[in-house]
Amino acid sequence: MPDGFDREHLRGLVTVTQTPRLEIRNLVRAFEGRRVVDDVSLTIMPGQVTCLLGPSGCGKSTTLRMIAGVEMQDSGEIWADGQLVCDTVFRVPPERRGIGLMFQDFALFPHLTVAKNVAFGLSGSQEDKRARVGELLERVDMARHAESYPHQLSGGEQQRVALARALAPQPRIMLMDEPFSGLDNRLRDGIRDQTLTLLKEEDTAVLLVTHEPEEAMRMGDEIALMRNGKIVQQGAPYNVYTRPVDRATVSFFSDANVVRATVNGALANTAFGRFLAPGVADGTDVDIVFRPQHVRIDFDRQGSGPLPTPSDGVAARGVVVRARFLGHESLVEFRMEHDGSLVKATVPNVFLPAAGKVMWLTIPRSRCFVFPASRG
Template sequence: MTPPHPRLEIRNIVRRFDGRSVVDDVSLKIMPGQVTCLLGPSGCGKSTTLRIIAGVEMQDSGEIYVDGNLICDTVYRVPPERREIGLMFQDFALFPHLSVAGNVGFGLSGTKEEKRARVAELLDKVDLLRFIDGFPHQLSGGEQQRVALARALAPRPRVMLMDEPFSGLDNRLRDGIRDETLSLLKNEDTAVLLVTHEPEEAMRMADEIALMRDGKVVQQGAPYNVYTRPVDRQSVSFFSDANVLRATVNGALAQTVFGRFLAPGVPDGTEVDIVFRPQHLSIDFDRAGKGPLPTPTQGVAARATVERARFLGHESLVEFRLEHDDTLLRATVPNVFLPAEGTVLWLTIRRDKCFVFPVR
C-alpha cells in the first residue's frame, strides 16, 4: 500500500537578502491533521518561510508541494489564491466595514444562500452564530480571533499557516482559544504550520517542533524528544534557563567540582560545556556539612552560597555561587523555599539529566 503524501512538503527552501541566507535549506513535511511549530527567536527566518509557502514571497531555490503536487519552484508558480492555503496572523485584519458574516464569507464563491450556509456552519463551530450580523467592533479580542479563524477556514484550505496568531490575546483567554482552534483545525483534517517564539506554546500545541536558528532548522521532532535530547547548548537554553559548567576532557572524562562526566568520542584537551536545567540541581539537605561524598546517581556534592531566592508562585528560584570557582548556578525548588542570602548549602546534580557539548 502506497503511504499517503504529506499534506504540505517543502524541500530545500533558500531565500537570500543582500547575499545573506535568511532561510537556509529548510525542509519540512506535515501530514493531514498534524500541527508543526516552527519555533525560534525573532529574526531567524520563521515568518519568511511562511510567506514563501503562502506565495507572497518567492524563494531563490527549493520546491513546495501540497498533497504531492508541485505548487512552486523557481520556474513554476501557482498563484497564492489558488494554493488552498489559509493564513492567520497576529493582526486579525478583520474588515471593520463588513459584518461578521461579510468577513467570514469574504472571497467565498457560490450563491448567496450557499455562502450564508457555510458562514453559519463555521460561526456555529466557533460558538459565534449569534453575532452573524454584528460587526467586529462589537466583539472582544477573543471573539475577533475566532471570527478570523472562521474566515480562514471558510474556503476549506488544505494547509493553515499561522504566524503568532495568539500573541495579541491576554493569558486568561489564550489557552482556551488555542485549544479550540487546534481542535477545529484537526477536525477539518488541515495541516497546520504555526510560527511562534514561545517554547511553552510550541510544547503545548505541536505534534512536531522544528527548531530554527539563523535561517536553518537545527532540530526537528516530537516535543518530548526536542526537549530531552537537545543538539547543542543553545537548544537547551531556548527552552529553559540552563546552568553551565566548563571543563576539559581527559581520557573521555570531564572533571568538575561535581565529579567526572562522560564525554565519549571527545578528544583529550577539548573544552566542553556540561549543561543542565535548574530543576536538576538539587539541594542536599541531609549532608549537613559532612563533605563531598559521591553517590551513584548524584555524583559529588559541592558547597555553594545563596545569593538570592525568590518565590515564583508554584516554585522557588534560588541562585547559588559555587565556592570552588565562583560559578553562578540556579535551582528551582517546589513550593516555598527562601533561604537567607549567605546561607551555605551542599548541591548535587542529576547526572542523567546533564548534556555534554564541545565548546564551539
C-alpha cells in the same frame, strides 16, 4: 501463490504510504547576499501541526511567505498533496494554492459584519454560504455576534472570527504567523486549544510560526527549531526538549546552568564529579549543561553534604544568594564556593532559604548534556 493463501490478508499487510499535505524542499531566500532562509525542508501530513520555532529574525516568517506565494524563493520547491506548487520556473498563484492564512493582527474587514467577514471569499450558492458561516460561527461560539462589527468585539472574539474566516473555504493547509501573540495570557490558552481542536477536526495541515517555546510545546505534534535561517533540530516536542542538539537549544527552551571542564580519558572532571564524554578528544573543553529544575539541594550537616553516588556524582557546596517564590515554584540562586560561579535551582512550591545559607548541590547525570564548549 500457495494454496489457501489469503489475498485479502496480503492486502492488509501492505503499508499505505500517505502523501504529505505540505512538503517544502531545500528552500533558499537571500537578501543583499545574506541567506535568511537557508536550505529549509519540511514535511507535514494531513491533520499534523508543525511549529516553526525560533527567535525573531531567524527566517520563520519569510518561510511562511514563500509557502503562501507572496514571496518568491531563490531555489527549492513547494509541494501540496503530491503536486508541485512552486519552484523557480513553475508557480501556482497564491489564491489557487488552497492555503489559509492567520496573522497576529487578525485583518478583519472593519466595514463588514462578523458573518460577512467569514463569508468573504466563499463560493457557491447563498444558501451554502449561509450554512457554512452558521456552522463555523457556532463552532467558535460567535453565532450571537453574527451581525456585530469587528470594533464591537474583544481581541479574543476577533481572533475567533479570524479563525472561522480562515477555515471557511476548507483550506488543506493553514499557515499561522504568531496569531495568538496579541492576546492576553488569560485568554490565550483557551483560544489556542479551541483553534487546535478545530484544525484537527478539519484534517488541516498546519504550519505555526512562533518564538515562544511553551506555545510550540503546547500546540505542536512536531517542532522545527530554526536558527540563522536553518532548521537545526526537528522532532516531537518531547524529543527536542530532552535530546537537544546543542547548548543554544537547551537555553532557548529554558534557563540553563553551565559548568565548563576539560576532557581527559573520555571523562570531564568537575567539582560535581566526573561526567562521561565519549568520543571527545583529550584536552577538549566541554560545557556541561543542566536545567535549574534538575538541580538537587541538600542541607549542610556540620560542613558535610550527601555521599557521592554513581547517579548524582559528587555534591558541591554553594551559598544562597537569593530566593524568590514564583507562584508554582521557588527559584534559588547559589554562589558556588569552588569557583564563584552562579547556579540556579528551582523547587516546587515554597522553598525560601535565607541569603548566606550554606547548602549542597548535586546534578543527576541523566539530566545533563555535554557539548563542545561554546565560544565566548
